[in-house]
Amino acid sequence: MDIRIAGIVNDSIVDGPGIRLTIFTQGCSHKCPGCQNPQTHDFNGGELTTTEAILAKIDGNPLLKGITLSGGEPFEQAAPLIEIVKAVKARGLDVWAYSGYLFDELVEGKAGPLAIELLKLCDVLVDGPFMQDLKTFSAKWRGSSNQRVIDVPASLAAGSAVDMPGM
Numbered sequence: 001m002d003i004r005i006a007g008i009v010n011d012s013i014v015d016g017p018g019i020r021l022t023i024f025t026q027g028c029s030h031k032c033p034g035c036q037n038p039q040t041h042d043f044n045g046g047e048l049t050t051t052e053a054i055l056a057k058i059d060g061n062p063l064l065k066g067i068t069l070s071g072g073e074p075f076e077q078a079a080p081l082i083e084i085v086k087a088v089k090a091r092g093l094d095v096w097a098y099s100g101y102l103f104d105e106l107v108e109g110k111a112g113p114l115a116i117e118l119l120k121l122c123d124v125l126v127d128g129p130f131m132q133d134l135k136t137f138s139a140k141w142r143g144s145s146n147q148r149v150i151d152v153p154a155s156l157a158a159g160s161a162v163d164m165p166g167m
Ligand code: SF4
Pocket: 028, 029, 030, 031, 032, 035, 036, 037, 038, 040, 071, 072, 073, 099, 100, 129, 130
């Protein structure tokens, strides 16, 4: 399946625990003021690749603990990411996702039904838009202090966002 990406980092250590393959999807409708990656906003920009090509990269790195979905806005390209994430979970890897949507907005379907399906497959969600005036270098895994590091299975079971322990 086709997927439009801004880029891939094969061995990230800053987008979640352990060594991770991070997929930066292309296209984002949030337009957060002060966004550090404005080149990822255009849904026709970036590079067209395939889910098969990305899975081949994942299989080429035996050191991966998991993958991270970032952007752009990954939940606005949910269909190909669902395919990738299902295959990744079958390989025993974990899945983190960054989104400009809040957990509650995704659950309510603000990004569409496929985004809900993608959320259900994720282990951890770092939610909310980057906010320039809340920018921080000290909050682990987050760019601004409004963002939350959410345990997705626990949150879906509880019906509201549950922070990862220690966050
Ligand atoms: S959600 Fe992320 S990529 Fe999109 S505008 Fe906000 S900070 Fe930039």
